[in-house]
Amino acid sequence: MPDMSLNQSSPTARRPLVAWARRRLVRPAWPGLRVVRVELLAGLVTALALIPETISFSVVAGVDPKVGLFASFTISVVIAVTGGRPAMISAAAGSMALVAAPLVREHGLQYLLATTICVGVTMFVLGQLGVARLMRFVPRTVMIGFVNALAILIFTAQMPHVIGESPAVYLLVGAGLALLLTVPRLTRAVPPPLVAVVLLTLTAVMFDLSVPTVGDEGSLPGSLPVPGLPSVPMNWETLRIIAPYVATLTAVGLLETLLTAQIVDRMTDTSHDANREAWGLGAANIVNGFFGGMAGCAMIGQTMVNVSSGGRTRLSTFAAGAFLLLLVVPLRDVVGVIPMSALVAVMILVSVMTFEWRSVAPATLRRMPRSETLVMVATVAVVVPTHNLAYGVLVGVVLSALLFTRRVAxxxxxxxxxxxxxxxxxxxxxxxxxxxxxxxxxxxxxxxxxxxxxxxxxxxxxxxxxxxxxxxxxxxxxxxxxxxxxxxxxxxxxxxxxxxxxxxxxxxxxxxxxxxxxxxxxxxxxxxxxxx
CATH class of the missing domain: 3.30.750.24 (STAS domain)
Incomplete structure (x- = not known):
């Protein structure tokens, strides 16, 4: 009698990849029209904030702006499905650009693309192995220092767009901040950053103000990204070149991403799946590398924009990526006239809201043990001059461990x-x-x-x-x-x-x-x- 067990097996059993996807990936539920509207608008505002930041980070990495823009689009869209922290924005980040810059300078773009794919594979494997659980060993004081350092970096990054510019720039930034603070008192139907960007753009165009615009930051791409393989030799020499960058980018990317996820947890009173976020970011970077993008991770500034604009679900993350592509390809001429002053105002307010002001209040400093204050200050002191979040967190964790050991002894x-x-x-x-x-x-x-x-x-x-x-x-x-x-x-x-x-x-x-x-x-x- 023939064995009928194979014929009786379920389609899921015959397709292990489908079964894995059903267990691991999100099954979206219809959230309702009101939520959809809020999520889409939050994604639009985030996309507008992503454009100048991504272009700037592309310059830091030494690549064409389209490399960073395509990376931000690809990562946002993929991680909206694979990630473990809804509403968090992942894209081409400044910390990753700083690490990648020497590789691009010495070996060129193609080696960066190969590195991006390998970073994605490494993140994916580490996520599956559960390495993200190690984040529980990062003390709260290090996280506070991390947040405060990021707020300072976000604020100082806006200063080149303001200092030394015409009086019109100062007026637009001031007007933008006033709108951002006033609109929430009048209505919550539209995100305040979107109102500020639209009104300031109309003002600059109507009065023909001579102010820096998004288009001045770099050329926007005129076509969609096309997938392909990096043009590098497939040999041990290539692996020797990219291996140190793969290790550093993986560590920096996972560290910044998982710390940002914890910050969003605190802001939204929700929780995230750290291991899923790790392998989800890996999957996003693998796809990103094949589409010609630079390695990316979570961006706390844009995440704060998204969350403060009402984003709470994966839809806002997906919308940010989709709107980004729409804005930089078909609507690049429209986006090019947006004054940088409008986006600077948004990012200044984000930095102020991100900073943990309570951590530096005199009453808090009097109550907090000096050792914890020292850890927080040390983390900030390392991150701000180096612009490297991984260095700051590493110093903070090591210092915390030493002080804890001394106390326990x-x-x-x-x-x-x-x-x-x-x-x-x-x-x-x-x-x-x-x-x-x-x-x-x-x-x-x-x-x-x-x-x-x-x-x-x-x-x-x-x-x-x-x-x-x-x-x-x-x-x-x-x-x-x-x-x-x-x-x-x-x-x-x-x-x-x-x-x-x-x-x-x-x-x-x-x-x-x-x-x-x-x-x-x-x-x-x-x-x-x-x-x-």
């Missing part, structure tokens, strides 16, 4: 009591025992005056690493050198397992509790720190 305490009947000195160790507290632990015992029998009670201690075990063995050896015997007791759980594997002496399962008659010997209570 002082939680280890040693107290002692003398058992007059048994003739034993019982030391009780509490707190974590690890590399940072090991040196102080060794000096906390009275080796010269103690009796011949010593009990070290570890029931309240946690031995965390081999350095902690080595410190206990050093204590035992010092007592042994003076003719005393040492017995470790009370170790349980992980502490007992660590001692059994690494210690040169055995640990007993339970410490003998001091009897009621035992009195604490004056001068024998000690600790590695007087404070917790």
């Amino acid at each position: 002082h939680l280890t305490e040693v107290t002692s009591v003398l058992d007059p009947e048994g003739g034993e000195r019982i030391y009780a160790v509490s707190g974590p025992i690890f590399f940072a507290s090991s040196n102080d632990l060794v000096t906390a015992f009275d080796y010269a005056h103690d009796p011949a029998r010593i009990v070290i009670d570890l029931s309240e201690a946690q031995v965390l690493d081999s350095a902690g075990v080595a410190a206990l063995d050093d204590v035992r050896q010092k007592f042994s050198d003076r003719g005393a015997t040492v017995r470790f007791a009370g170790a349980t759980g992980g502490t007992a397992a660590m001692l059994s594997r690494l210690s040169t002496s055995a640990a007993e399962p339970a410490a003998p509790p001091p009897s009621a008659s035992v009195e604490e010997t004056p001068g024998q209570t000690d600790g590695t720190s007087a404070h917790k």
Whole structure:
């Protein structure tokens, strides 16, 4: 009888890629006309803000503006479907442009496209492996420093468009800020940035004002992007050239994206899927590389524009990419006359809204531990001059780890009591025992005056690493050198397992509790720190 199992299998079972897509990708639901209108308008405003920023970042990377514009379109459209953080805008970002610039300068555009594809593949694999979970180790103070540094960078990036320009530029920027602050009090039917851009553009055209426009930033493309393979040799030499850039761009892109996602979570009181965002951004960059775009990631400035304009769903992200393509290809002549002053006003307000003003309020600074303030300031101090968010976050995380280790090391305490009947000195160790507290632990015992029998009670201690075990063995050896015997007791759980594997002496399962008659010997209570 023939086997009919293959014929009876479902279409999904026969098509694993379809099954994977159904599990992983979004199934859009109709949100309602009002939500659609808000999302589309938010996407339109975001697209307008994307154009000058993307052109500027293309110049930073040393490529034609269309490379950045096509990248922003492709990434936004793809990640609207694959991403894990609705309403977040990903495009050709400045941090990625800074990293890519030396590669373009030394080897040309085609190597950048090959790098972009490899960055996408790496992000996709890391997302599938769940590496994004490591973001939970980024402290809140580092995130605050990250946000404040970004706000400062957004603000300072607008200054070249204002300083040294004609009085008309200052008037338009001032009028734009006034509109952005006034329109929300009058109506919420239309995003204030869109009102400001339209009215200021009409004013500049009607009065024939001589002010810088979007068209002055760079030429806009006249045709749609065409997919193709990068024209580079497929050999080990190419891999050697692009590998360092792939690693750096992947790290910077994922770090900036996942930090931005957490910021949007706080603003919208929602949550994101970090792993999905990682592999979704990877998929977007793979497609982006084949369409001739530079590597991209989340852009906090444009994300703030989108969210502040009412964007909350994937539709606003998709609309931003779609409107961007519509504006820079068929409507490039119209977009070219938009005064930069209008977009500068929008970005200045975004920077002011992004900055965590509460973090620098005198009352907050008085209450906040100095170590946390130091971490926040250090993060800002590194990001602002380098314009590299990854460097700032790395410094902040390392500094936080060092300060945390220093603080935890002082939680280890040693107290002692003398058992007059048994003739034993019982030391009780509490707190974590690890590399940072090991040196102080060794000096906390009275080796010269103690009796011949010593009990070290570890029931309240946690031995965390081999350095902690080595410190206990050093204590035992010092007592042994003076003719005393040492017995470790009370170790349980992980502490007992660590001692059994690494210690040169055995640990007993339970410490003998001091009897009621035992009195604490004056001068024998000690600790590695007087404070917790």
